[in-house]
Amino acid sequence: MKHLVLILMLLATPLAAVEPDEVLSDPVLEARALDLSKGLRCPVCQSESIDESNAPISKDLRLLVRERLVAGDSDREALDFIVARYGEFVLLKPTFGGANWILWAAGPFMLLVAAGVGTSYVRRRSRAAAPQDEGLDADEAKALREILSK
């Protein structure tokens, strides 16, 4: 039984995702590669970046990123290269293009709306007091005149 378990264990998927043999010898390139791979989603997993994923396809993608960087691509070019092959699904940071501007604008827009509504509410509350301070209404003024004229 113990042997069987050990065999099973050796067959299990590896846990270290970014494996030592993938690391580029140039520390600047490696840092750029890490930066890029943090923004790429593992295509078969659920909301994990390729850096955090054990899936074979993530390993391929990590190697691909490094390959492109070694080949002299800029970060932009490397990303474009990968998106052209795997679709924009792999981008964890959605682009600004197309309808995505709605996504990016939603927060600031909502903040403006909320600020507008909030300000008008607070203003209303602060004005609500004003009439009471602004002296007497017509009836009261009349009553006062009557009292004073007596």
Place this chain on the structure above:
Amino acid sequence: MITELGHFALLLAFGVAIIQTIVPLVGAAKGWPGWMAVAEPAATVQFVLIAASFGALTWAFVTSDFSLSVVVANSHSMKPMIYKISGVWGNHEGSMLLWVLIVALFGAMAAWFGAQLPTSLRARVLAVQASIGVAFMAFILFTSNPFDRMMVPPFDGQDLNPLLQDPGLAFHPPFLYLGYVGLSMAFSFAVAALIEGRVDAAWGRWVRPWTLAAWVFLTIGIALGSWWAYYELGWGGFWFWDPVENASFMPWLLAAALVHSAIVVEKREALKSWTILLAILAFGFSLIGTFIVRSGLLTSVHAFANDPDRGVFILAIMVFFMGGALILFAFRAGAMEAKGVFSLASRESALVVNNLLLAVSCFVVFFGTMWPLVAEMFFDRKLSVGPPFFDAAFTPFMILLGLALPIGSSMPWKRAYLGRALYPLRYAFVAAVAIGGLAWAMQTGRSLIGPVGMFLGAWVLMGVVIDLAQRTGRGPNRLARLFRLPGADWGKATAHAGLGVTMLGVAGIYAWTVEDIQVARYNEPFDVRGYELTLRSVSNSNGPNYVATTAVIDVVHDGVFLATLMPEKRFYPVAQMPTTEAAIHQNWKRDLYVVIGDEQENGGWAVRTYIKVMTSWIWLGCTLMALGGLFSLLDRRFRVAVGARKADKPAKPDPVPAE
């Protein structure tokens, strides 16, 4: 036999809940005291029945009764006892039963401790609460019955997901559910108040403890989940902006807003309709969370029961409760005229700012979570919205919140002068800028996250200290007065300090994490930023239901022996799943986080090392926030107010209606 009794108890509870929904509502509408009085005993009976049902299911798990299909799918006879018990809620059916148990528990507590509530309001609150129970019990009984039997009981079970076999995660779901479902109480109060047509200061005081409790539970639940992700997943991440994490974060944000706006209702009788709306939406987001987890609509690491039928059922529940409540709100909100008058600069306005920022940040999280779905449905684009978006879109709101917090919380009610509120904070500002500047000077990169985060955290913390100091007034005996401050003041200070501490931790981990991957060979030291790590040995051993590979790594720092770390990876043969157990050396400055990888072909083992700056501050902050909520809950005001109301009850049977 016990299983059948459990099933039967659940059916009975379903019937009781239906009665509890209808009879008190009719009674309250017609003014029949006898009918209204049905609510309290019904709430107790319903709770006892569901507790019995839950007990029966727990019994089935504890005794490994493999004639139940849930037990087969989620348990194993070899599993340690604690995980047999946590297996009860580690699956869809059982967790739904826990959900209705908590709905009934809160309902029963409102019945037990709600003696001071006006009769009709209490009847309506309990009826609305019971209607939530009815909906979810119907869901359980018709689509996901935990008491379903196997035709042929197997010899053993299929084991619980190994990732869930962890002390941190064993208690993560119950706390989350206490939080989610606790918000149902705020919802019930809101709907009852809408039916009643009145919201007054007393209503604010009744709703606040429930919301506060729910928020405390949510804080603990979320913190446990994030702490677990940190040490268990092996990446040292604490928050992934996963749809299901967002699902728990959105109600947390709204509950935080609700806790603050209810103060305004209680103290100043303003923001009434907004508070009602928040109470409805906060529970709405709890329902959305349930929907996201159970429907499989959004892919997530958490989704544990992806079944479209169930999704449709929950969607129907959500549409019914949210639609109903919002329609009611549309008709009745006009009746909730505000009374309190306050100037532009005042604590009321500051709390409005707090609410705006929290609500809009919640909206941003919601929008980002749902966008992939919208984009696919309407624009035919399959895309992802991941952490980079949320970091960029959500963080600014937290920065604004942090900036505003010390100023707003030191303002007096009604009328404040901005200059007078800012003046005492000048030292806090200078000190915070100095700390931010120090962080800027000490770091090597040019990222702004670290310095800005340090500034914000320090600003919030110093603001808390100065606020407390101001509260003690002038003259002698200030220290004595400090300790006599009401619980609510201490709660506020502690919770706000917790937020500041968490901000520091988050800034630290984001800005200054060092990551290293090595092939470590036996007894050959390697260096990671001044820490010298040496792999001594790697050995295999057997756990109760797993096999472990454990590495022994000695760490030397500045020539001094620091610790022996033993990172582990485990393999669960029944579930065929590996897990990592990171070894973490913690102190207040940094976490040294070591994970063992695979044996390499040409000798040595892959070892990943992270130095995570100030990480423990994140959870220290969460603990402080939860403690702050607790202090507020213990404020004697909540209890004294109860006594006062009882005393003047004969003279004033009904609270003054809101205009």
